Amino acid sequence: MTALHDLSVAALAAELRTKKVSATEVAQHFLARSQADTSGAFLSLNPEATLAQAKEADTQLAAGTAGPLAGVPMAHKDIFVTTDFPTTAGSKMLEGYRSPFDATVVCKLGVQPGGAGMVNVGKLNCDEFAMGSSNENSAYQSVTNPWDTTRVPGGSSGGSSAAVAARLVPAATGTDTGGSIRQPASFCGITGIKPTYGRASRYGMIAYASSLDQAGPMARTAEDCALMLSAMCGPDLDRDSTSLDVPAENFARDLNAPLDGLRIGIPKEFFGDGLASGVRAAVDAALKEYEKLGAKLVPISLPRTELSIPVYYIIAPAEASSNLSRFDGVKFGHRTKDYTDLVSMYKRSRAEGFGEEVKRRIMTGAYVLSHGYYDAYYLQAQKIRRMISDDFQQAFKVCDVIAGPVAPTVAWKLGEKADDPVANYLADIFTLPASLAGLPGMSVPAGFGEEGMPVGLQLIGNYFKEAQLLNAAHRLQQATDFHLRQPGGAK
Amino acid sequence: MSLTAQDIDRIANLARLELPPEEGQRMLDQINGFFSIVEAMRAVDTTGVQPLPHPIATIQEMALRLRDDVASEPNQREANQQSAPAVERGLFLVPKVIE
Numbered sequence: 001m002t003a004l005h006d007l008s009v010a011a012l013a014a015e016l017r018t019k020k021v022s023a024t025e026v027a028q029h030f031l032a033r034s035q036a037d038t039s040g041a042f043l044s045l046n047p048e049a050t051l052a053q054a055k056e057a058d059t060q061l062a063a064g065t066a067g068p069l070a071g072v073p074m075a076h077k078d079i080f081v082t083t084d085f086p087t088t089a090g091s092k093m094l095e096g097y098r099s100p101f102d103a104t105v106v107c108k109l110g111v112q113p114g115g116a117g118m119v120n121v122g123k124l125n126c127d128e129f130a131m132g133s134s135n136e137n138s139a140y141q142s143v144t145n146p147w148d149t150t151r152v153p154g155g156s157s158g159g160s161s162a163a164v165a166a167r168l169v170p171a172a173t174g175t176d177t178g179g180s181i182r183q184p185a186s187f188c189g190i191t192g193i194k195p196t197y198g199r200a201s202r203y204g205m206i207a208y209a210s211s212l213d214q215a216g217p218m219a220r221t222a223e224d225c226a227l228m229l230s231a232m233c234g235p236d237l238d239r240d241s242t243s244l245d246v247p248a249e250n251f252a253r254d255l256n257a258p259l260d261g262l263r264i265g266i267p268k269e270f271f272g273d274g275l276a277s278g279v280r281a282a283v284d285a286a287l288k289e290y291e292k293l294g295a296k297l298v299p300i301s302l303p304r305t306e307l308s309i310p311v312y313y314i315i316a317p318a319e320a321s322s323n324l325s326r327f328d329g330v331k332f333g334h335r336t337k338d339y340t341d342l343v344s345m346y347k348r349s350r351a352e353g354f355g356e357e358v359k360r361r362i363m364t365g366a367y368v369l370s371h372g373y374y375d376a377y378y379l380q381a382q383k384i385r386r387m388i389s390d391d392f393q394q395a396f397k398v399c400d401v402i403a404g405p406v407a408p409t410v411a412w413k414l415g416e417k418a419d420d421p422v423a424n425y426l427a428d429i430f431t432l433p434a435s436l437a438g439l440p441g442m443s444v445p446a447g448f449g450e451e452g453m454p455v456g457l458q459l460i461g462n463y464f465k466e467a468q469l470l471n472a473a474h475r476l477q478q479a480t481d482f483h484l485r486q487p488g489g490a491k
Numbered sequence: 492m493s494l495t496a497q498d499i500d501r502i503a504n505l506a507r508l509e510l511p512p513e514e515g516q517r518m519l520d521q522i523n524g525f526f527s528i529v530e531a532m533r534a535v536d537t538t539g540v541q542p543l544p545h546p547i548a549t550i551q552e553m554a555l556r557l558r559d560d561v562a563s564e565p566n567q568r569e570a571n572q573q574s575a576p577a578v579e580r581g582l583f584l585v586p587k588v589i590e
Contacts, residue, residue, distance in 0.1 A: 438546020
């Protein structure tokens with residue numbers, strides 16, 4: 001019999017539905033794996049809470065009231081607030097914080113009435129407040145990549161990608177602001193999708209850059225991502241002012257549709273000098289596979305790809321400086337022991353609670369929003385953001401989906417870029433454009449590049465075309481087996 | 492253009508962040524390193540281009556919603572204050588503001 005941790009979300013759901021195994025047994029199995037883990041992927045486990053959820057799932061399965069994914073284990077990025085686990089956002093600022101409510105996405109996926117019935121195994125490490133591309137900005141610990149423990153798992157959802165790749169959980173949530181689902185998925189050889197901005201509620205997702213933040217699933221297969229995404233999306237009009245009034249969909253409906261005649265746009269700007277040759281070879285091979293499946297490759301241009309770096313790193317810090325002003329040491333979060341008055345309490349609490357990258361972004365954001373600089377930086381960035389979005393709409397006149405690399409390189413060594421923030425920013429070049437445009441994007445395992453490390457193929461769709469992306473990803477996964485390979489560390 | 496040490500002090504004050512001098516110097520160098528890649532953005536001609544605050548506004552009109560101004564949540568004072576650094580008789584405590 002296949003080990004439980006080798007089963008997909010879809011397969012586990014079927015086993016549970018047919019009572020071949022109980023949610024409690026499944027939860028115990030994954031808890032044991034997660035407790036034995038040494039990668040740093042988890043920030044908190046609470047076996048009592050996990051088993052209570054599993055028991056609830058078993059009750060629902062017995063009563064016939066269970067959701068579609070009842071009893072299937074998963075874990076949440078520690079950016080989603082939860083009542084039965086602490087939530088830290090990877091920051092000392094929120095050490096020990098307990099939310100009085102569950103995020104909408106947590107409710108939709110969980111064993112709450114109307115939820116999909118999944119059981120939360122724990123909270124996953126991430127870069128502090130989701131700011132980073134390597135998970136090294138976590139205030140607690142770095143995470144190692146299961147394919148090579150001297151390398152980063154990517155970020156900011158690095159705990160999520162490492163845990164799924166190491167089969168500690170079959171699936172996890174992530175959040176993507178500038179690539180934080182796609183890049184770690186690529187670095188760890190798993191599948192991840194960020195939906196159209198506004199599809200998944202941001203309620204209870206600790207805010208970094210509100211006009212960019214989106215939740216999405218990370219799992220081994222496109223099918224599993226489709227099942228989870230279907231449960232995660234849907235309007236949340238009273239609780240998220242940017243939530244779209246667009247009904248939830250069954251994103252798995254077109255998984256097996258043929259790809260005959262699918263036009264795949266290949267942006268020339270994604271294949272320039274900075275692209276590692278091993279990454280390029282893997283991506284090219286995946287594109288050849290698509291041609292065999294009946295798709296047609298169409299050259300396109302996204303001329304402002306490079307500009308997306310400064311535009312993103314102006315807009316996101318600006319929004320972050322505003323969002324993170326709530327951490328003042330009064331209502332929740334860290335308060336310094338050493339202060340003389342209210343202002344010194346604010347300043348010192350924030351100095352002690354925030355890490356370096358977070359402070360850098362708050363400072364950058366406060367600067368570009370400050371009097372005399374707003375027009376030149378923030379407003380200018382928002383205008384170029386529209387030009388970047390319009391470039392995509394031009395491109396989608398001649399293609400259905402866009403494909404290219406997720407990142408210019410494979411996962412780098414721990415510490416390699418730790419002292420060079422700009423080097424980290426530049427590595428985000430291929431994920432930022434779709435983020436700025438709010439388009440759905442995903443990473444699909446496409447083979448291996450330098451040093452045998454995984455390479456992800458990025459697929460970008462037009463607004464609301466998640467089902468089409470997942471269809472393209474699923475068909476590739478039926479023709480290849482990269483998503484089924486497992487790292488040496490995952491036994 | 493480059494920021495100066497005075498800019499860093501001014502912004503740190505606006506952002507309510509205490510920065511010791513050596514941290515301020517490192518911050519200055521790193522932020523200036525970043526602004527070297529921002530110059531390309533400033534050179535773009537954006538005459539007549541509308542800013543894009545909500546990405547979906549690329550394809551359709553977007554207006555941010557306001558919900559009706561009615562109480563929708565039950566009173567959860569204790570749960571809401573469970574992670575507060577200092578609470579007394581249901582109130583958040585802060586240092587004395589008015590002498």
